[in-house]
Amino acid sequence: MKSKTSSHPISNPNAPSVVLVHPQMAENIGAAARAVLNCNITDLRLVNPRDGWPNDAAIPSSSGAMQFIPEIHTYSSVEEAVSDATYVYATTARARDIVKPVMTARAAASDMLKRQNSGEKVSILFGGERAGLTNEQLSLADSFITIPLNPDFSSLNLAQAVLLVSYEWAQAKDIFQDIVLPTGKSDFATKGMINNFFTRLEEELDAAHFFRNPDIKPTLIKNIRAMFTRAQLTEQEIRTLQGILSALIGKKSKPN
Amino acid sequence: MKSKTSSHPISNPNAPSVVLVHPQMAENIGAAARAVLNCNITDLRLVNPRDGWPNDAAIPSSSGAMQFIPEIHTYSSVEEAVSDATYVYATTARARDIVKPVMTARAAASDMLKRQNSGEKVSILFGGERAGLTNEQLSLADSFITIPLNPDFSSLNLAQAVLLVSYEWAQAKDIFQDIVLPTGKSDFATKGMINNFFTRLEEELDAAHFFRNPDIKPTLIKNIRAMFTRAQLTEQEIRTLQGILSALIGKKSKPN
Numbered sequence: 001m002k003s004k005t006s007s008h009p010i011s012n013p014n015a016p017s018v019v020l021v022h023p024q025m026a027e028n029i030g031a032a033a034r035a036v037l038n039c040n041i042t043d044l045r046l047v048n049p050r051d052g053w054p055n056d057a058a059i060p061s062s063s064g065a066m067q068f069i070p071e072i073h074t075y076s077s078v079e080e081a082v083s084d085a086t087y088v089y090a091t092t093a094r095a096r097d098i099v100k101p102v103m104t105a106r107a108a109a110s111d112m113l114k115r116q117n118s119g120e121k122v123s124i125l126f127g128g129e130r131a132g133l134t135n136e137q138l139s140l141a142d143s144f145i146t147i148p149l150n151p152d153f154s155s156l157n158l159a160q161a162v163l164l165v166s167y168e169w170a171q172a173k174d175i176f177q178d179i180v181l182p183t184g185k186s187d188f189a190t191k192g193m194i195n196n197f198f199t200r201l202e203e204e205l206d207a208a209h210f211f212r213n214p215d216i217k218p219t220l221i222k223n224i225r226a227m228f229t230r231a232q233l234t235e236q237e238i239r240t241l242q243g244i245l246s247a248l249i250g251k252k253s254k255p256n
Numbered sequence: 257m258k259s260k261t262s263s264h265p266i267s268n269p270n271a272p273s274v275v276l277v278h279p280q281m282a283e284n285i286g287a288a289a290r291a292v293l294n295c296n297i298t299d300l301r302l303v304n305p306r307d308g309w310p311n312d313a314a315i316p317s318s319s320g321a322m323q324f325i326p327e328i329h330t331y332s333s334v335e336e337a338v339s340d341a342t343y344v345y346a347t348t349a350r351a352r353d354i355v356k357p358v359m360t361a362r363a364a365a366s367d368m369l370k371r372q373n374s375g376e377k378v379s380i381l382f383g384g385e386r387a388g389l390t391n392e393q394l395s396l397a398d399s400f401i402t403i404p405l406n407p408d409f410s411s412l413n414l415a416q417a418v419l420l421v422s423y424e425w426a427q428a429k430d431i432f433q434d435i436v437l438p439t440g441k442s443d444f445a446t447k448g449m450i451n452n453f454f455t456r457l458e459e460e461l462d463a464a465h466f467f468r469n470p471d472i473k474p475t476l477i478k479n480i481r482a483m484f485t486r487a488q489l490t491e492q493e494i495r496t497l498q499g500i501l502s503a504l505i506g507k508k509s510k511p512n
Contacts, residue, residue: 035416040406068409106427149426150296153324160291163416164423170405171362188342188376191396195335201500210503222395223496229398230356231487232343240479244457247466248504 016112016169017043017121018162019081021137022128024050030058030066031159032126037065039166045081046074050128061159078125078137085123087115090133090141091161093154101143108145109168124165129158189238197238197245198225204249270372272425273299274418275337277393278384280306286314286322287415288382293321295422301337302330306384317415334381334393341379343371346389346397347417349410357399361421364401365428380421385414445494453494453501454481460505 018036023029023046036044046053053074059066075081082088089108103111112122125141127133138144147156147164156164202221211217233241274292279285279302292300302309309330315322331337338344345364359367368378381397383389394400403412403420412420458477467473489497 034413037409038405038412038416063411063413065409147423149294149423153293153321155319156294157290157319160294160416160419163419167403167405167420190339191335191341191344192339195339205500205503208503208506210500218392220496222392223493224500225395226356227487227489227493227496229395231483232398233483237479237483240476240483244461244466244480245504247461247464248501250464 014116015041015043016116017045017082017085017123018166019045019047019075019078019123019125020049020128020158020162021047021078021081021125021133022050022131023158024129026051026053026055026057027061028129028158029053029055029072030061030063032162033058033062033069033072034065035159035163036166037068038163039170041166041169042069044069044072046072047078047081048076049074078140082123082125082140084121086120087122088125088141089122089143089145090125090138091127091145091147091165092133092138093146100141102146103143105145105147105165105168106172108143108165109172111143112169113172126158126162126165187235189233189235193235193238194228194233197241198228200242201245204245208249271297271299272368272372273301273338273341273377273379274422275301275303275331275334275379275381276305276384276414276418277303277334277337277381277389278306278387279414280385282307282309282311282313283317284385284414285309285311285328286317286319288418289314289318289325289328290321291415291419292422293324294419295426297422297425298325300325300328302328303334303337304332305330334396338379338381338396340377342376343378344381344397345378345399345401346381346394347383347401347403347421348389348394349402356397359399359401361401361403361424362428364399364421365424367399368425369428382414382418382421445489445491449491449494450484450489453497454484456498457501460501464505 018032018041020029020032023032026049029046029049033044036042049055051057053072089103089112115122124145125133125137127137145165147154147161149156201224205211211220228241231237274288274297276285276288279288282305285302285305289300292298305311307313309328345359345368371378380401381389381393383393401421403410403417405412454477457480461467467476484497487493
């Protein structure tokens with residue numbers, strides 16, 4: 001059976017095929033469908049699903065994704081499921097005795113993108129919930145993907161593994177850029193200090209009849225807090241603001 | 257209540273605190289515990305979990321993680337849950353009308369790491385399954401995290417969102433990203449408007465005898481200007497600050 005190409009506008013035929021090998025719970029197939037679609041992949045394939053396919057138990061956990069992936073094809077072997085692929089990755093948590101390249105999910109994603117851009121069709125294998133992929137199935141892959149996680153607690157469920165690998169593929173399509181970073185200061189105020197200042201400021205503003213229209217008071221408070229929060233104040237600055245507040249309302253002593 | 261520091265070797269007190277705000281299903285709390293521990297985070301906190309805490313329904317989905325996160329503290333408000341943090345990120349799927357930096361999960365992760373390396377404690381807020389975070393809760397954050405996904409199908413379940421953001425944090429320990437300026441807003445205040453405000457503020461502080469020591473007056477003025485400048489104020493915010501100033505000194509009319 002061939003990979004489908006759906007006419008639905010959400011489909012992305014250029015994306016990898018994601019192959020679940022002998023998955024057990026239909027709920028996990030549904031959750032995997034949701035995860036791939038989150039990442040703009042619609043080519044999901046099953047090899048010998050334990051409980052058969054289609055399976056209504058997959059619908060709730062797919063959270064609507066099944067509507068957009070109308071045909072999830074089943075195959076009787078990994079060989080058949082990857083027959084249209086030019087390059088196959090196998091996800092595995094453990095180092096194996098097969099000598100093949102091992103990539104992180106992030107490195108694999110950028111490798112996938114390069115291959116796609118050269119016209120290749122890539123495929124990613126995920127083993128079943130309990131046993132993972134057999135050595136024979138692993139031998140069909142060109143390289144292995146390992147997701148670097150807490151070495152003391154690295155076990156992911158099937159849908160989470162599918163999500164992370166698919167997410168890395170989706171991120172690799174764009175160059176994501178960061179936000180400018182303020183230079184580090186060692187003495188940023190804690191939220192507790194800042195909230196004490198907000199509370200006092202708002203009490204004083206109340207006393208000064210600043211909130212003339214009670215309907216917009218919550219919005220005003222939200223906006224005032226947003227502007228001071230954005231500045232990411234230091235402890236010294238909170239003390240300065242407390243002093244400013246004391247001075248403006250005519251008190252001689254500075255609290256806090 | 258304070259952040260715990262566990263003596264278990266798996267714990268990483270330097271990691272962010274992950275705060276689930278009004279989570280509904282205990283199963284999702286367990287799955288979130290598994291996700292954070294996968295990424296070497298053990299500081300998981302709950303604000304008003306719907307079904308109470310501790311809750312045995314969280315144990316199966318945690319897949320053993322609960323053993324390694326012995327104390328998940330609960331709090332009655334977001335303010336309380338982040339009171340020890342110097343910087344707070346809020347995850348949100350939608351653009352909001354609050355003017356704050358919006359970062360991808362990857363950019364945020366690198367931002368977190370730089371802050372941690374400067375001795376900051378960062379916290380990440382996740383809304384409940386159904387409603388997400390309220391505008392009031394969002395206003396407590398310094399910046400927003402958006403996970404770039406398929407725009408036609410971007411909804412993640414709670415544990416998956418926790419996994420992706422935590423995963424990016426875990427990956428960022430090795431990789432630093434590039435820097436870009438936040439997208440501009442058309443209504444940032446001009447320096448002229450800002451300087452008018454500074455001038456008036458300083459005149460009023462003079463009148464209120466705030467600058468008791470003339471030697472340090474220039475330094476104080478510089479510091480006050482720096483903190484307001486850092487917030488990159490909008491025109492509306494300058495008007496609000498002018499109104500606050502008028503109210504605090506007891507004038508009824510707002511100049512400017």
